[in-house]
Amino acid sequence: MAIAHRNTAQWQAMDASHHIHPFCDPKTLAERGVRVITSADGCYVYDSDNNKILDGMAGLWCVNVGYGRQELVDVATAQMEQLPFYNSFFQSSTPSQIELAQKLSEIAPGNLNHFFFANSGSEANDTVIRMARHYWHVRGKPKKHKFIGRHLGYHGSTLAATSLGGMKHMHDMGSSMLPGFEHIMEPHWYAHGGNMSPEEFGLRAAHALEEKILEVGADNIAAFIGEPIQGAGGVIDPPPNYWPEIQKICRKHDILLVSDEVICGFGRLGEWFGCQHYGVQPDIMPMAKGMSSGYLPISAVAFSDEIFETINEGGPISHGYT
Structure with a gap:
């Protein structure tokens, strides 16, 4: 109007x-x-x-x-004139969805070749939770259902995404904290480093993850999630050795590594995705925001070949968004 x-x-x-x-x-x-x-x-x-x-x-x-x-206005106009909407629930797809999934597979790092589309970063991270739990269930390890995030982490505002994040004021509103979510210290050297060098603190902050894994039990943990740089938490740039150590710990304990690229994706840190800037390879990678430059709501979650091959044997995926 x-x-x-x-x-x-x-x-x-x-x-x-x-x-x-x-x-x-x-x-x-x-x-x-x-x-x-x-x-x-x-x-x-x-x-x-x-x-x-x-x-x-x-x-x-x-x-x-x-x-x-x-050019973004023109391509959106052309799409709306030809096909403004159709869903993918009824074993259907559209050329634009298919082409986008193919293009994302070309730029996503490593073996992240499979994409589930949604409308927002919050929905993408709800998808992360459900699909990661489904993956472990199909693998015969249903007890691996808990998630570890970080204090001051932000992963969205839906009920599940609020619990995934580490914002206490969000947890407190409406008693929103769900069971099954744990949090560790954020890698903020300026706030918590004390007399340690950035490198010493990077290892200390990463080892907080291993301490939490040992406390909760690796057999109970589905995944660790973090933003490459924590955005809403204060634009926290971790020491360069932090993420490689996090990846090493996740691999050691057979825990999925999730890089939340909703903010850092699509060039924010000089690479297509923030995880590439820090030299790590996630198993799951939610993305949104820069995916359309904010011109239209869209998000996606990238899954590794191994995760897709597993859930591909697990029957119907009872999850989706219009």
């Missing part, structure tokens, strides 16, 4: 009356008045008072190729 021309105060009043915002105090926001963004171009956004603002966070770490890319 066409956007009616109103002034900032009118939009703010309407917003306060009808629009519930995420991650804020609605009463305080209504008193202050929301900023109304009306247009964007390149790396700048413009508000209803005609202020030009440098969008340093690229939307919410998602507009990887910038605003105003006409």
